[in-house]
Amino acid sequence: MKCHLCEREAVSGLCPYHEAAKARVQSAYPLWVRAYGRMEWNEYLDNVKRNVQTGQWAKEIAGFLKGD
Amino acid sequence: MSDGYTLVICEKPDAARRVSDALSGGTSHADQVGGVAVFRFSRRGEEFVVCAAQGHLYGVSDPSDERAVYPVFDVEWYPSDLLDEASAIAARRISTIRTLAAGASRFVNACDFDVEGETIGYNLLKYACGGKEKDALRAKFSTLTEEDLVKAFEDLKPQHAQGLARAGRARHAIDFVWGVNLSRALSQSALGSGHRYRTVSIGRVQGPTLGFLVQREKEVREFVPVPFWKVSGTFEKEGKRFNAGYAEDRIETKESAEKIREDCLGREAVAVAVRRSSAQIGPPVPFNLGDLQKEAYRAFGYSPSRTLQIAERLYLGALVSYPRTSSQRLPPTINYGGIMRGIGKITQYAAYTEELNKAELKPVQGAKSDPAHPAIHPTGEKPKRALDVSEAAVFDLVVRRFLASFGPSARRELAEVSLEVGEHEFRLSGGRMIFPGWMKYYGKYAGYKDVELPPVSQGDRLETVGVAVEEKFGQKPSRYNQASLLEKMEKEGIGTKATRADIIATLVGRGYVSGESMEVTDLGLSVVEVVAKYAPSIIGMGLTKEIEEKLEAVETGGQGEGTLLRETVRAIADQLAELSANEESVGHGIDSALMSSVAGSFVLGKCPLCKTGDLRIVRSKATKKRFVGCSNYSSGCRASAPLPQKGTIKTTSKACEHCAWPVVYVMGGRRPWKLCVNPGCPGKNKP
Ligand SMILES: [Zn+2]
Numbered sequence: 001m002k003c004h005l006c007e008r009e010a011v012s013g014l015c016p017y018h019e020a021a022k023a024r025v026q027s028a029y030p031l032w033v034r035a036y037g038r039m040e041w042n043e044y045l046d047n048v049k050r051n052v053q054t055g056q057w058a059k060e061i062a063g064f065l066k067g068d
Numbered sequence: 069m070s071d072g073y074t075l076v077i078c079e080k081p082d083a084a085r086r087v088s089d090a091l092s093g094g095t096s097h098a099d100q101v102g103g104v105a106v107f108r109f110s111r112r113g114e115e116f117v118v119c120a121a122q123g124h125l126y127g128v129s130d131p132s133d134e135r136a137v138y139p140v141f142d143v144e145w146y147p148s149d150l151l152d153e154a155s156a157i158a159a160r161r162i163s164t165i166r167t168l169a170a171g172a173s174r175f176v177n178a179c180d181f182d183v184e185g186e187t188i189g190y191n192l193l194k195y196a197c198g199g200k201e202k203d204a205l206r207a208k209f210s211t212l213t214e215e216d217l218v219k220a221f222e223d224l225k226p227q228h229a230q231g232l233a234r235a236g237r238a239r240h241a242i243d244f245v246w247g248v249n250l251s252r253a254l255s256q257s258a259l260g261s262g263h264r265y266r267t268v269s270i271g272r273v274q275g276p277t278l279g280f281l282v283q284r285e286k287e288v289r290e291f292v293p294v295p296f297w298k299v300s301g302t303f304e305k306e307g308k309r310f311n312a313g314y315a316e317d318r319i320e321t322k323e324s325a326e327k328i329r330e331d332c333l334g335r336e337a338v339a340v341a342v343r344r345s346s347a348q349i350g351p352p353v354p355f356n357l358g359d360l361q362k363e364a365y366r367a368f369g370y371s372p373s374r375t376l377q378i379a380e381r382l383y384l385g386a387l388v389s390y391p392r393t394s395s396q397r398l399p400p401t402i403n404y405g406g407i408m409r410g411i412g413k414i415t416q417y418a419a420y421t422e423e424l425n426k427a428e429l430k431p432v433q434g435a436k437s438d439p440a441h442p443a444i445h446p447t448g449e450k451p452k453r454a455l456d457v458s459e460a461a462v463f464d465l466v467v468r469r470f471l472a473s474f475g476p477s478a479r480r481e482l483a484e485v486s487l488e489v490g491e492h493e494f495r496l497s498g499g500r501m502i503f504p505g506w507m508k509y510y511g512k513y514a515g516y517k518d519v520e521l522p523p524v525s526q527g528d529r530l531e532t533v534g535v536a537v538e539e540k541f542g543q544k545p546s547r548y549n550q551a552s553l554l555e556k557m558e559k560e561g562i563g564t565k566a567t568r569a570d571i572i573a574t575l576v577g578r579g580y581v582s583g584e585s586m587e588v589t590d591l592g593l594s595v596v597e598v599v600a601k602y603a604p605s606i607i608g609m610g611l612t613k614e615i616e617e618k619l620e621a622v623e624t625g626g627q628g629e630g631t632l633l634r635e636t637v638r639a640i641a642d643q644l645a646e647l648s649a650n651e652e653s654v655g656h657g658i659d660s661a662l663m664s665s666v667a668g669s670f671v672l673g674k675c676p677l678c679k680t681g682d683l684r685i686v687r688s689k690a691t692k693k694r695f696v697g698c699s700n701y702s703s704g705c706r707a708s709a710p711l712p713q714k715g716t717i718k719t720t721s722k723a724c725e726h727c728a729w730p731v732v733y734v735m736g737g738r739r740p741w742k743l744c745v746n747p748g749c750p751g752k753n754k755p
Contacts, residue, residue, distance in 0.1 A: 007590075009656075017593075021290045028292040035295045035321050048292055053544045055291035 005060045018064075021057035025065065042066060072173030073115035076207070077165065077192055079179040081105065082384040083212060084120035087178055090217035091116065104164040117168055121179065124148060125158045126191040128244040143241045145191060162196050169197035175204035176224060181440045182392050183623070184566055187236030202227060210393075210402075210441045212386040213449060235622040238629035242615060242636050246272040249640060250606060253647045254595070254658060268658055269578065270595060272615070273563040273571050275607045278580055278588075280556055282596040284547055285588040293541035297325035300538070301494045303337050303487060303530040310522050310530075312487055312494040322539075329535040332489040339528040341486040348477045349516075351506035353396040353434030354443030355469050357565045358558050360391070360462075363469070365551035367513055368461050372554050372569035378462045379444065386449050388466050392566045393441040396434020398473065402442055404429040410448020411467060420509050424474050431473040445470045468510050475506025478514075483521045489532055496522045547586050562612050591658075598657040602650050603643035611639055672696065672745065673723060673730035678705035683730055683745070685711065696730075696745050709745045726751030 001010050008015035014022060025048060032047070033039050039047075048054050049062040078084040084107060088096035092109035096118070099106050107118040128143045149159035169175075175197060177189035193201040205224040209216045251269035270278065299314035319325040355363070360379065361372040370378070379391035389402075398404070408429065412421035434443070446467045455463060478501065485496040498521035501507070507514035524530070548556065550572055557563050563571055575581045580592030596607055605611045615636060621627035647654055675681040681700030696709040712734055722731045729746035744751060 017286070017289070020286070024290045024292045028294055031294045037321070037323055051293050051541060053291065053293035053541050055287075055289040055544055057289040058292045 017057055018061055021061045025058055025061050072171050073117050074174040075168050075172035076118040076176045076178050077189055078120040079185050079188055081120045084118045086212045087217055088118045090214040091221055102164040103160055119165055119168055121188050124188055125162050128240050143244055165192055165196045175200045176207055177204050178207040181208045183232050183236040186232035190233035211389045211447045213447045231623045231625045234629045235619050238622055238632055239619055241633055243272050249644055253644055272612055276562055276609045276612050277571055278575055278596055279607045281588050287545045291544040296320055296540050298538045298540050299325055299328050300536050302534040304533050305530045310496055312496040315493040315495055325537045328492055329537050332492055332532055332535050335489050335532055337487040337489045337530040337532050339485050339524045339526055340488045342526045343484045345482050347480045350477045351432045351472050351475050353432055354398050354473045356394050356396050356443055357391055360444055361554055362551045371550045373573045376569050378458050382463055386447055389445050390441045391444050393438045394436050394565055395438035395443045396436045398431045398443050407448035413450055420471050429474055471509035472506040475509050478505035478507045479503040485522050485524045594657050598654045602646045605643050675707050676728045677707040681705050709747050
């Protein structure tokens with residue numbers, strides 16, 4: 001089975017690289033909420049996707065989680 | 069004295085010419101033996117013939133020449149022309165040296181004095197001169213100036229322990245065994261999964277080096293930034309304004325950052341503490357090869373391998389000392405005064421040497437040393453030919469570093485002011501040079517800038533004119549560049565000063581890392597992934613480092629090279645067995661990376677219509693024709709364009725100046741032509 005986002009092999013939908021990026025995106029969410037006081041999940045994903053500092057795999061995952 | 073002549077073997081033809089000129093006082097005459105230039109002269113009644121290798125004339129290989137067969141643990145030394153049909157030059161040189169050896173009664177190895185040079189000389193003496201590797205004498209020198217060469221030949225040493233040559237030969241054998249087996253195991257696996265043969269390999273030091281890059285690449289690609297805020301204030305005193313940063317660098321929440329602004333606006337600031345200090349900055353230590361490579365990268369952007377090539381040319385021109393050195397020390401035996409006098413004859417340095425000569429010449433010394441050569445330094449000779457831009461740049465850097473190492477410490481005056489606004493603190497700082505010391509000689513490479521010192525005294529009251537709150541984001545880790553990777557290799561103790569630059573260049577050449585940005589490719593990621601899974605020692609640091617340490621022990625005579633080779637073979641045999649047992653999944657991993665590295669290269673650029681997709685080359689399932697399509701086709705973008713069906717399409721990363729669609733090169737035919745892929749490009753109908 002292929003990863004949803006790349007050509008690599010995946011166990012449950014995502015390859016290990018995108019799986020790791022997903023964990024990073026999820027674990028940074030509370031930090032963003034704390035920093036701004038409040039932030040919706042979808043708005044957060046948009047911000048992460050747009051940010052120039054975000055890594056390629058994390059960007060791809062943010063788009064994927066948002067359902068783009 | 070017997071009848072024959074003394075045969076001198078140098079590492080390179082330029083070195084042979086310099087040795088002959090120096091020993092003969094310019095009276096040597098060039099001769100051709102078997103189509104190779106040699107030099108003949110007599111010195112104090114003794115006849116000399118000087119010849120040269122051209123780098124390694126012998127290499128290791130396995131006696132069976134079946135590329136599908138592994139493991140291979142048997143190695144032999146062969147003349148390079150048998151290993152590589154392109155090196156007919158090697159065959160000619162070996163045959164010339166063999167002819168000359170027949171008439172020689174004494175042999176001198178005058179190759180560069182280090183592991184590679186010893187190996188080159190040893191192999192020629194052993195295989196081309198009929199087993200003279202133990203009887204030959206050794207000429208040891210660190211520069212190709214007349215003075216040093218004459219001194220070296222008046223003090224020829226017997227070839228005693230030969231630890232360097234043994235370590236060099238062991239290194240070649242180990243690296244061959246490593247490379248050939250890995251390459252065959254990996255390429256064979258990829259072949260097994262159905263694709264045509266392509267060499268996939270990973271050398272002994274390349275493995276862990278690529279491992280560092282992959283580790284960093286993952287951090288970059290997974291990175292999620294976290295926001296923070298930076299607060300700074302503008303303060304005014306007697307009509308002059310100053311910018312000061314908030315004492316705490318990062319404010320974690322937007323709310324706290326805005327509260328600081330509210331608290332401070334409209335309130336007076338008081339200078340509660342003014343700290344003035346001065347700092348001494350000592351001169352930089354003399355260059356070893358790694359330091360020179362890093363500094364040339366910083367100053368000129370030259371890759372480590374380019375810098376080494378340039379330094380080598382300067383060495384062969386007798387302008388700088390031997391560059392493959394670990395030493396950061398300049399012993400008095402190099403004759404500081406003589407070199408200063410020489411450099412003083414070059415106009416742009418004359419004033420500096422005159423100044424330095426007024427005091428006792430004593431350079432700062434670094435911690436690292438090298439038993440064979442001093443730190444890289446100018447010889448004091450003036451360039452006899454015009455140097456090209458890069459040679460002139462590296463030469464200037466070496467001269468200025470040498471001068472700087474003799475200079476006194478520089479002194480800087482620093483000031484930091486603490487401003488209190490209610491319960492908040494801001495900091496104002498500045499620094500300026502009060503005595504340049506060595507920085508004057510090091511010139512533009514010193515890289516210090518003055519920042520104005522605030523004229524504020526303790527107790528001064530300032531008006532708070534404004535407070536700025538700036539939203540920031542954590543920075544993703546930066547990828548290695550060629551210089552920082554070299555530094556990492558040095559720090560971890562893998563590779564040697566002579567090989568590190570080449571190893572980095574090979575990683576780029578094999579397509580594991582893309583050029584300047586040092587971004588790891590999908591192929592690089594996959595190679596590390598599969599090798600780390602089935603043969604972790606190949607990619608890990610432990611084994612490679614252990615071998616490096618043992619090779620050093622071979623150099624100093626503390627370890628036999630045969631034992632080391634056997635140990636290495638044993639260590640990699642287990643790993644190879646694992647790779648072999650898992651041939652199918654190894655092959656699959658590498659294969660999909662090879663495929664996606666091909667797919668990746670077919671992305672032409674951003675789609676000008678939907679602005680988020682990539683335009684790429686796709687092949688129609690129905691017609692089998694290639695055309696340009698957008699990666700957002702499935703979500704509705706209909707950007708597409710026809711392509712010529714003949715010739716190779718090469719991407720350019722350039723957008724058309726008329727319509728912003730990607731531009732490609734179509735190769736094939738007599739010359740490549742440039743094409744904007746947009747069929748409706750307004751630029752197309754223009755003359
Ligand atoms: Zn993936």
